[in-house]
Amino acid sequence: MKRVLTTCPYCGIGCMFYLLVDGDGILVGVEPSTQHVVSKGQLCVKGWNAHHFVNHPDRLTLPMIRRNGQLESTCWDEALDLVATRLKEIQAANGSDSVAFFSSAKTTNEENYLMMKLARAVFKTNNVDHCARLCHSSTVIGLAAAFGSGAMTNSISCVEQADCYLVTGSNTTEQHPLIGSRIINNVVNNGARLIVADNRKIRLSRLADIHVRWKNGTDVAFLNSVMNVIIAEGLEDTEFVRDRTENYEQLKRTVADYPPERAAEICGITPREIVQVSRIFAAAERAMIVYAMGITQHTHGVDNVKTCANLAMLTGNIGRPGTGVNPLRGQNNVQGACDMGALPDVYSGYQKVAEPAIRAKFKKAWAVKYLPDGAGHAVTTAIDAAAEGRLKALYIMGENPMMSDPDQNHVRKAIERLEFVVVQDIFPTPTTRYADIILPAGSYAEKDGTFTSTERRVQRVRKAIEPVGQSRSDWQILCDVAVKCGYGGMKYSSPEDVMDEIAALTPIYGGISYDRIDRVGLQWPCPDKNHSGTAVMHAGKFARGLGMFSPARYRPSAELPDSRYPFLLSTGRCYFHFHTGTMTRRSRLLDREEPFPFVEVNPADAAELRIQNRNWVYVATRRAEVKAMAHVTDVVGKGVLFMPFHFEEGPANLLTNNALDPVAKIPEYKVCAAKIRSAP
Ligand code: SF4
Secondary structure, eight states, rough: EEEEEESSSSSSOOOEEEEOOTSSOEEEEEEEOOTTTTTTTTHHHHOOOOOOEEEETTTSSSSSSEEETEEEEEEEEHHHHHHHHHHHHHHHHHGGGEEEEOOSSOHHHHHHHHHHHHHIIIIOOOOOGGGGGGTHHHHHHHHHHHHHHSSSSSSSGGGGOOOOOEEESHHHHSSSHHHHHHHHHHHHHOOOOEEEEHHHHOOOGGGOOOEEEOTTOOOOHHHHHHHHHHHHTTOOHHHHHHHEOOOHHHHHHHHHOOOHHHHHHHHHHHHHHHHHHHHHHHHOEEEEEEEEEHHSSSEEEEEOOOOOOOOEEEEEESSSSEEEHHHHHHHHHHHHHHHHEEEEEEEGEEEEEOOHHHHHHHHHHHTSOOOOSOOOOOOOHHHHHTTTTOOOEEEESSHHHHHHHHHHHHHHHOOOOOOOOEEESSSTTTTTGGGGGEEEEEEEEOOOOOEEEETEEEEOOOOOOOOOOTTBBBHHHHHHHHHHTTTOOOOSSHHHHHHHHHHHHHHGGTTOOOTSSSSEEEEEEOOOTTOOOOOOOOSBBTTBEEOOOOOOOOOSSSOOOOOSEEEEEEEEEEEETTTSSSGGGHHHHHHHHOOOOOEEEOOOHHHHHTTTTTEEEEEOOOOOOOEEEEEOTTTTTEEEEEEEEOOOOOOEEEEEEEEEEETOEEEETTTTEEEEEEOO
């Protein structure tokens, strides 16, 4: 049995495990790595089952071209020729920005770097983005404004060093299980304090000192009020505020407008709860904020993130072990895809496309005469541009916008209007149905590369088996397309060569190389070969110098319940499935545990509507109606519904609202107005 050390393809924690390959080259199992700094011999249920989907019979194994409306298999040469020719033709007729590229949080760093290089160096457009737009774009922008870097400030090992947690908008035990278990251990065994601020009664709330069940979308009012109490009671860290921050007076003036009585009314909680939270958090020596998409996926997502950063700075909880603002990244390489510049306004390492000196550096390295300087389309605005006929072609690598993006009818109409759609993926998805060309890609088990985990740790991905059918690794396909376009700057012998180029051009990855991360990954910033990586950011000095207080005012969500749609619908994930279900729904054991689309309904609402547990129901919003199984549970509060978005046969994103945060362009997945009725 061959054992190949690699990194989990699911959540951003980045557990490493061994893939087990039998003598016939068949992937047969997974074995945790006892030596790994994070997993330490443990995996969650998704990790234990991470081999199942790889050899599923649905795998795409041949390139396909649409002829007379039907997809037919073809050879690589013809498929790649057509990709290059059609994209160039469309650009010649409509301009460089008539094409866009969706990169992928599931593929490696090297592949994301190559996708953004293909878009910029070959197709001369900054229309490149990926699904961080849909999960943590507010984090990237909000934390960069406050601290100068948009990543998790601390490490997973720091979680055990905290003596107080504020967990908000994160169902940690389900979505980041090995971080959730660390929090539980520290609370149960060492008496760490735990504040949970979340409308849902998540598992952590059972152990919490206080569980604040605020109304979804009132985060800014709540956190401003917590800071109001801290300042009013003199509990702030005056030394930290004086020495390490700027714009404090503005923060003070803003939060003064949120006394507990006013905020409690907005949030649907009591003033006493706000005061309790303030005192517990401010009293801690090492308090850590842990959040996920409950904070980011709002039309005020950037404000939410900035407000979390304000609270951490006000109490001096930044730059030390056991503290910090810690956004938990949902997908295996969403951190890396951002780091690699698969974003419309930056190259790798968040180097701005608008800065002439940065452009000059990349022009020289990539041997091109011109690189565009204006910000391109985000995932969400590209869909709008397609719907309006301004965008003509889309190249999608490892993404499934027909399931992941809000208001799917809008997305479908947009994609149908495109002249040319390329989809590169490992399985057929609702998005491949609209493809003019399908390029079959290799899974994580069939290629080399790196993923960067939520704690900024760059780790190896290793090839364990040969490609399935005629599939090719994404990095090879991207290089092949570049060659077909006549560009000579994307000829690499291996992903290691690509990483060497990334390190040379990207200061925060400057010290990363395959030999240095052979067994244990390194955490960026890692500027040179002698640097041992950075576990805790902003110690002594913020990446931007002083920390910037960026006060925000409460703004209601875009679409609130009313008499026609009286429920507040929130969407998210469940324990057994991952993202749009492409992989976990093809894992026999995972799909057996959660086989149906479901909606959580509070028992009081269910009784009023005569809905029994496990009845089929219809959930409707202004955009569509979806059938799902009712889970009658007090996990959700009265008047609230919750649906996961993994299920193609009951797609929650048919229902969601595509209202965007004005800065981050992230959609408001967490709040829209809905109604529910029994299915006949
Ligand atoms: Fe670890 Fe996350 Fe993979 Fe589970 S899904 S094994 S917690 S990396």
